[in-house]
Amino acid sequence: MLEFAATNGGPVLFFQQLELGITLGAMYALVALGYTLVYGIIELINFAHGDVFMWSTVVLLLVSNALGLKGTLGGFALIGVLILFLAIGMAVSAFLNVSIERLAYRRLRKAPRLAPLIAAVGVSFILENIAQLTIGSGFIAFPPIFPTTALNIFGVKISILHIFIFGLAVGLMYALDRFIQTTKLGRAMRATAQDPEAAALMGVNVNRTIFMAFLIGGALAGAAGLCYNLVIAQVNFFTGFKFGLIAFTAAVFGGIGNVYGAVAGGFAIGIIYALSIQYFNFLPGGGVAWVDAIVFGILVLTLVFRPSGILGQQVPDKV
Amino acid sequence: MPTFAQFMRAPFARTNHFFETTKLGPYPIAWYVSGWRGGLLVLLAAILFPIFYDQTSIQPLLGDGIQVGIYVILALGLNVVVGYAGLLDLGYVAFFAIGEYVASFLTTGYIFSKLGQSPIIVLKSPMPFILIFPAAALFAGFIGVLFGAPTLRLRGDYLAIVTLGLGEIVPIFFQNVPWFGGNVGASVLYIPNIQLPSLVSSIVGFTTISLTPLLNKAGFYFLTLMMVVIVVLLTNSLRESSLGRAWIAIREDETAASAAGVNLVRTKLLAFAFGAAMGGLGGVLDGANSGSIVPTVFSFNTSITILIMIVLGGIGSLRGVILGAAILRLIDFTLLGQLNTFRQTSPLVTNIHGILHFLALPQFDFNQAKFLIYGLILLAMILLRPQGLLPDRRRQRELVGIGESAEAYSAVGLLEREEAGEGVSGTGSEDMTLFTGSGSDAQGREG
Numbered sequence: 121m122l123e124f125a126a127t128n129g130g131p132v133l134f135f136q137q138l139e140l141g142i143t144l145g146a147m148y149a150l151v152a153l154g155y156t157l158v159y160g161i162i163e164l165i166n167f168a169h170g171d172v173f174m175w176s177t178v179v180l181l182l183v184s185n186a187l188g189l190k191g192t193l194g195g196f197a198l199i200g201v202l203i204l205f206l207a208i209g210m211a212v213s214a215f216l217n218v219s220i221e222r223l224a225y226r227r228l229r230k231a232p233r234l235a236p237l238i239a240a241v242g243v244s245f246i247l248e249n250i251a252q253l254t255i256g257s258g259f260i261a262f263p264p265i266f267p268t269t270a271l272n273i274f275g276v277k278i279s280i281l282h283i284f285i286f287g288l289a290v291g292l293m294y295a296l297d298r299f300i301q302t303t304k305l306g307r308a309m310r311a312t313a314q315d316p317e318a319a320a321l322m323g324v325n326v327n328r329t330i331f332m333a334f335l336i337g338g339a340l341a342g343a344a345g346l347c348y349n350l351v352i353a354q355v356n357f358f359t360g361f362k363f364g365l366i367a368f369t370a371a372v373f374g375g376i377g378n379v380y381g382a383v384a385g386g387f388a389i390g391i392i393y394a395l396s397i398q399y400f401n402f403l404p405g406g407g408v409a410w411v412d413a414i415v416f417g418i419l420v421l422t423l424v425f426r427p428s429g430i431l432g433q434q435v436p437d438k439v
Numbered sequence: 440m441p442t443f444a445q446f447m448r449a450p451f452a453r454t455n456h457f458f459e460t461t462k463l464g465p466y467p468i469a470w471y472v473s474g475w476r477g478g479l480l481v482l483l484a485a486i487l488f489p490i491f492y493d494q495t496s497i498q499p500l501l502g503d504g505i506q507v508g509i510y511v512i513l514a515l516g517l518n519v520v521v522g523y524a525g526l527l528d529l530g531y532v533a534f535f536a537i538g539e540y541v542a543s544f545l546t547t548g549y550i551f552s553k554l555g556q557s558p559i560i561v562l563k564s565p566m567p568f569i570l571i572f573p574a575a576a577l578f579a580g581f582i583g584v585l586f587g588a589p590t591l592r593l594r595g596d597y598l599a600i601v602t603l604g605l606g607e608i609v610p611i612f613f614q615n616v617p618w619f620g621g622n623v624g625a626s627v628l629y630i631p632n633i634q635l636p637s638l639v640s641s642i643v644g645f646t647t648i649s650l651t652p653l654l655n656k657a658g659f660y661f662l663t664l665m666m667v668v669i670v671v672l673l674t675n676s677l678r679e680s681s682l683g684r685a686w687i688a689i690r691e692d693e694t695a696a697s698a699a700g701v702n703l704v705r706t707k708l709l710a711f712a713f714g715a716a717m718g719g720l721g722g723v724l725d726g727a728n729s730g731s732i733v734p735t736v737f738s739f740n741t742s743i744t745i746l747i748m749i750v751l752g753g754i755g756s757l758r759g760v761i762l763g764a765a766i767l768r769l770i771d772f773t774l775l776g777q778l779n780t781f782r783q784t785s786p787l788v789t790n791i792h793g794i795l796h797f798l799a800l801p802q803f804d805f806n807q808a809k810f811l812i813y814g815l816i817l818l819a820m821i822l823l824r825p826q827g828l829l830p831d832r833r834r835q836r837e838l839v840g841i842g843e844s845a846e847a848y849s850a851v852g853l854l855e856r857e858e859a860g861e862g863v864s865g866t867g868s869e870d871m872t873l874f875t876g877s878g879s880d881a882q883g884r885e886g
Contacts, residue, residue, distance in 0.1 A: 224818060228822070231825070233595055234596065234599070237527070237599060238817065238821050239817075239821045242817035242818035242821065245810055246815060248810070248814075249810045252807065365604075365607075413608045413611040416605075416607050420604045420608075
């Protein structure tokens with residue numbers, strides 16, 4: 121495989137794919153944080169989270185059409201549009217995620233564990249298909265508003281857009297870390313994650329904590345939706361299923377319930393994804409055809425051999 | 440075994456007044472449509488309904504009947520895994536795919552030709568068609584054990600995600616390994632030409648027409664019906680066997696079951712194997728019915744469609760699952776077309792704007808909304824009636840002693856009952872042994 125890599129461009133190609141992987145990883149990490157926040161607090165795999173992310177991409181497409189955006193923007197126009205899109209995307213996904221919690225999951229909180237999971241699958245179906253009815257089943261191009269300028273470092277092209285996305289993701293993650301570690305609500309979230317009943321006895325408003333987890337998770341997914349539209353620029357109703365599953369893999373790989381694990385897992389899975397596309401090209405159909413199978417294979421292997429993930433604690437099963 | 444007198448005693452203490460009291464001959468109506476008698480009635484109807492249609496319009500109806508039968512088999516197979524053993528499998532479609540490809544492999548030699556061993560596609564089955572069923576069932580069951588083995592240590596929701604991952608990997612494998620025909624799919628060119636015995640065909644009335652086997656669906660319809668009956672009898676007797684009780688025990692409380700001597704690994708693997716084998720049977724029937732394999736069918740949507748059939752009818756309930764499968768297929772075949780007609784004729788929906796604007800589009804087709812409707816059904820059932828339309832009788836009996844709140848979650852409680860596990864009352868035990876022979880009653884108590 122190394123020889124194969126060398127014949128295809130050697131280190132330059134490797135670093136080029138690495139750069140793409142880090143960009144993808146930033147997006148996966150943002151979505152994975154939503155999975156891990158919710159799982160950490162109510163132990164629910166929010167199966168609809170990928171579709172919450174997808175709805176951010178869809179709404180941003182509709183907004184960009186309404187604004188009549190076509191080509192590359194510059195200067196203050198670009199900054200203004202980006203801030204607007206970020207606000208809209210985060211608001212849409214946060215609102216959607218919180219509504220789902222309120223309408224579907226809250227009623228099932230005392231139900232057996234698989235009831236909310238099945239409900240989440242139903243919600244995912246509904247969100248996907250409303251999106252399909254809204255924008256059709258094709259892939260719709262998002263206008264390329266961001267300049268395509270790239271830095272060239274020893275032959276490796278690092279685009280400004282990718283740097284922006286990395287910076288945005290890291291900034292949001294830092295804000296989340298500060299929120300969880302320093303604020304009163306953040307402390308309540310950590311307490312609820314450890315032991316909901318004890319936290320409730322200590323005066324923590326558990327409902328508000330769960331609300332916050334869904335709100336923050338949704339907002340991060342909305343930001344990821346903007347990044348996705350800028351990088352991949354193809355809006356489709358089915359994006360959320362696969363993207364969500366890969367982000368969930370990232371959350372599991374890093375250790376579900378652990379926010380640092382979700383970030384580490386997100387970047388790891390992003391890099392594995394980008395490198396697999398390139399270095400598994402010898403498989404029939406090319407690396408692109410198999411990359412999902414490779415990521416899901418990682419998911420299965422992680423869950424089977426180390427369910428706590430690379431950063432998670434080994435926790436015995438609750439009886 | 441209940442005595443005959445016990446069996447006769449009104450088993451409808453809490454059922455619908457009309458069924459309970461209105462007599463038809465010596466017994467109330469409910470007596471005739473409950474348990475195995477009801478099943479027999481449904482079977483008779485399924486056998487006899489072709490008589491009452493004229494020969495030209497019966498073919499598409501038989502085609503629908505075959506589809507319903509295939510999905511009943513798939514739903515019953517998934518019900519073994521989800522309903523009996525309480526293991527949520529979100530990648531069930533993988534076994535369906537395996538059954539289809541096994542059928543293709545055994546009947547056409549298509550895959551051999553891709554391997555370069557034989558350049559000629561064998562048009563005729565090298566083995567009797569009926570032997571393909573056990574072959575596919577065994578192979579799918581074997582793959583089921585392979586899939587199940589590494590996942591057994593996992594808790595319910597993790598298991599669901601692992602099976603989902605495996606269910607995504609299998610179609611990717613089939614679509615990209617060139618032997619299997621890629622996105623075009625492989626062929627199952629051999630469509631069995633099933634000759635009805637002359638007595639049956641003279642009763643049913645098919646002797647007067649001679650269509651090609653492709654068009655004359657009657658033989659294949661009865662083959663499907665036979666497989667459905669076999670699978671129904673198998674799943675029913677499995678539930679009442681020691682293995683079935685072991686499944687229910689691990690579903691209720693894994694730790695307690697293990698302490699009571701249930702071999703967890705063996706029991707769970709057998710659930711996976713039986714479920715997978717039935718998925719394989721469904722795959723053979725579907726492949727042979729359509730004559731070719733369409734790999735896009737093996738998607739997550741299909742897995743969830745089968746899951747919705749179970750949740751709609753009642754998780755773990757034989758009659759419920761059959762009803763759920765039939766309802767969902769009928770929505771697909773009939774209701775969506777009716778809605779299209781209604782939408783075109785009704786002026787109510789022409790002024791809708793915003794997110795529902797699609798309802799006002801002249802070219803909008805309700806078939807596009809199929810999975811939206813399925814999703815709404817799934818969510819509504821979980822939130823409003825989680826025990827399903829026709830809940831499992833044993834399940835209901837157990838829940839009598841628990842009270843209202845637990846009953847609200849009864850069907851899903853089948854999957855995993857951490858919350859209400861301690862509430863199983865002994866009051867229903869006598870009734871349980873009483874009705875072990877009868878899998879259904881007419882109208883379940885509405886909760």
